[in-house]
Amino acid sequence: MTIMIKSRSRLVMIFLIPIVTIVSLFMVFSEEIGAQQEEKTFVTNSGVIVTTTGEVLDPLYASATVEFDPMEYLRDFNYGRISQLDDGTTLREFTIIANDDKIMEVSPGIFYNVWTFNGTVPGPTIRATEGDIVRIKFINNGEKEHTMHFHGIHPAEMDGVFEPVGGNGGQFVYEFEAGPAGVHPYHCHVMPLEEHIVRGLYGVFIVDPKEERPPADEMVMVLNGLDTDFDTENNFYAANTIPFYYQRNPIQINADELIRVYVVNMVEFDPINNLHLHGNLYKYYPTGTDLVPSFYTDMITLSQTERGIMEFEYKYTGKYLFHAHKVEFSEKGWVGIFMVNENKDNKESEEYGT
């Protein structure tokens, strides 16, 4: 009988000891456990404020800073090192370095191996005037072969297709006369081509007409996509690479000032992309080759490497969206805001008044 009682009490002890230990641990460390319950808030797509004790996953509101600055890229035009040839033609020299080992945080918390011209996606915007000689010293510091293939008019051996430039320091000099006037893409043309483009080896080549376009607040938008899981479907879309960037950081423009946007569609996998502007319409010059606009619209459809120039002025101040009206793309990052501010010098509006 006594043995029974002893073994039973031992059994009770076996259960009791861990329970007491766990409870006492909670008592002792309750402050630490409580400290983690700090609440954070975020705003949903439909404007609801949600609180959480954990972390916020939000491509739009997270405070992470991106390596590539789309705001800087937007208005950054590279005119090259300028000199005059004997016959008086302008020579513009550029150095472009290709790389394929860069890991970039493309959206908060998401890291992707981009292939770059001069370290960024898109590569630098190259700008020349029609008739200038463009000389590009191309250095391939990547592991794979790369080239630069420009859209435009140039000799066959400058086409960047049949002269692959070897990796680890291979070099090539592309030289041609800039033309025709308009906006053109340039990109790597090594097989497998889709991969070399999608990974980020592209940029914009602007050829200004000999007679300058009217002054304007000019900007470049490359519409692109990122296939971060390599399933030949884009996980993100954007204007200038970083999803939702211009929604978080609206582009500041002035009312009654001419805005000129050079748009180039570099999205792969999806056959079309498009661009819709809110509260306004724009004059559209396909490929920018003609000085007379073809459309006055708020919606253009763009196939691969299709591009053009948009010109518009805002009458009213405030926030205006611009985005793909293929809404899937805008819900995956291809959406932005123009913040139209009051025009302080009011020059243009005065002109209109007189």
Place this chain on the structure above:
Amino acid sequence: MELSNKSSKIKLIVSGIIPFLFLIILMVYIFGPGSELLDLGVPLPEITMERIDFINSEIQVTVRNTGPIPVEIAMADINDRIQPAAVEPDRYLQRYETALVRIPFEWNESEPYRVGITIGDGVRFEKEVEAAAFALEPTFDLMIFFAIIGTYVGIIPVMIGLLWLPFIKRISKQKYHFFLALTAGLLLFLGIDSVEEALEVSKESLADSFNGVLLIATVLMTSFLGLYFLGEKLVNRAKSSRITKPVAIALMISIGIGLHNFGEGLAIGAAVGLGSIAFSTFLIVGFALHNTTEGIAIASPMSREKRVIGKLAVMGMIAGAPAIFGAWVGGFVYSPFTSVVFLSIGAGAIFQVIITILKWIREEGDKNLSSGAVASGFVVGMIIMYLTSILI
């Protein structure tokens, strides 16, 4: 004498430990710091979405890191459209760690949704829900509801099946053997059914890293051998105590069926929880018809006993009531891992019961399992089960 005894004991312990020491040294050599031997290949991250709950204006996903390396949860989407979300307690998941991703979303009832989670290297994982439905809250009403369903599915049909007892009592030994074999056939069908169900759940919702098939095999064998051992003890003790061998066997059968019915309850609870209500009414009708035959399985060995009503009622409860608990578990705290484990335990229990019955038939009737009555009973049992299973 005592001294040498002690030293030989120490020798024994040391000889048992030495291989372990070498094993530890090997592990340290291969995996330890500074080792580059196995530094090849790229480990691929993997996550599994174990549960998706739809609550007021929010979709909640329970994510487990089921890959070989830590992962960072970076983004959530619904139907492949990016949504702001929250992850609790934090976005960094060690191996097998779980986190709750809360995605605010105005979802519509009974529509399909694909939930996507993207991790730090840009890889997106997706899980589809066929029809969104409010997550079940463990309210008192719902508990009663599940208890009633469990009663309809488990207890009542088994009790109805037991009513065949007077009929089985009056028949000849040959026919009696036919019914015992029929029981074995019914049970074999149920056992295979449980294994199939477990395989299905593990394939659909369990991460590869749990080794679903081997998990099922291990749990099934453990359950089978454990109950086999206990069953033998019970039957042996029956010889020396008040309960007779047939009663012991019937008890084992009802325990086995009870474990199986727990699995059925899980399936029903989970189906209601996952919003496939129409599917679950079918399940309920089907299981009810199906389970009537389980009553026969318990009644058959008891038919040579006297004064059995009380015992039968208890056994009916043992066999049927677990359906209620199963429905509670399946509806309120469903997890694929526990489902697979319970289904495998049920399957192991059933296979054990089959062995017990066959053994008993062999002892009862002239050490022979190949009589026409036994063979035909077995086949008819499986056919009955197959036909009733079509209803589910």
